[in-house]
Amino acid sequence: LTTAYNDINLIPPIYQPFLQDKQYFLGEVGQEPNTRMIYMSTFNQNGEEHPIILISLIDEIEITSTEFVYVIVMVLAVVTALILIFGSLLLRLSQRLIEPVSALKVQLDQHQGDTSQKFIVPEGSAKEFQTLASQLNEYRSQINQVIKREQAFARYASHELRTPLTVMKGSSSLLARSPSTSFQERQIGRIQDATQQMSTMVDALLGLVRYERNTDDSPVRTISEQELHNIVALSQAQADEKSLEFNVQILGHPQTKATTAVLNITLSNLIRNGIAATSAGTIHITMTDTTLSVRDEGEGFSSVPDAEGHGLGLMIVDDLCRRYGWQFTIDTHSEGGCEAVLDLSS
DSSP: OEEEESOGGGSOGGGGGGTTTOSOEEEEESOTTSOEEEEEEEEEETTEEEEEEEEEOHHHHSOOHHHHHHHHHHHHHHHHHHHHHHHHHHHHHIIIIIHHHHHHHHHHHHTTTOTTOOOOOOTTOOHHHHHHHHHHHHHHHHHHHHHHHHHHHHHHHHHHHHHHHHHHHHHHHHHHHSOOOHHHHHHHHHHHHHHHHHHHHHHHHHHHHHHTTOGGGSOOEEOOHHHHHHHHHTTHHHHHHTTOEEEEEEOOOOEESOOHHHHHHHHHHHHHHHHHHOSSSEEEEEEOSSEEEEEOOSSOOOSSOOSSOBTBHHHHHHHHHHHHTOEEEEEEOTTSSEEEEEETTO
16 A cells, blocks of 8 residues: 655656655645555665655545445434434333323322322333322322311311300300399309300311311401401400500501401400410500501510410411411510511411
8 A cells, every 4th residue: 555665766757746856745646546645755874865755545545435425324323323222211211200200290280189189100100109109199098088087076066066155155144134243243244255255266266177278268358447346355354354454556457368256266365365474554456457466565475385374375376377378476576575466468
């Protein structure tokens, strides 16, 4: 493929013009199919300088246009094969790892709130997703059983709790009609007030159990000034026992989906907590277009639970707030005492 010459006159005449009067040359000369790569330099032998010329058949070394096309076709074929192979692998990976997640997400969105539906993953999904779906179905079944127990309890408690309350209401009404002393009248009044409060609490708590999942269906209503005064009046007897006063400010009328019973139990708990924390002074109750607040003049808010306790207290308030999406905050007020705020705007 390569021929060496030590005399310019020995090389083919067609290439001699490229080397005349030159001591160094490197390049490709001629046209196909007679293209050659020529290298010319010098070397010393016995103190004399001689030329050396190398002529290579470049066409035999380089690939031809046809061979170049063949190489391109082979490369494209290999790339296409690799794309198909990796595409197939990605498809199978998607079916095993991605589609099950998407399917579970769609089922969660479609069956939200429906505990009777089961989670199903596509066939061929990874074993881990099948196990996950099985566990989700088990948890959903347990939740469904809990809901059914709560509903059964609500039906049972609705009768078992209201029946004695009805008897107490009827008996106290009969006692109120009979001749009695002023002391007896006060006690009968206290029994009637306590019975009414207990009835309201039972209605609110049973309503939570019975209609917990139908919050969006409840109509929006406006809290009136009279409703607020009626709720405050229920705690008047407790306030009188400690010589406390109520300061009610009406700055607006908020709207809510909560029933009168729910609002009664929520606000009454806050008022009773304020009365319990105040030895003397005033309980401030304020209603705006978005909030209801109760502020006492006691020692302020403490994170340490009161050993005496006040019924279900703030636990009920917090549970009701979560149910209706209210924001409930309680903290020490800048002017002293503790302030509890219900933000109904949510």
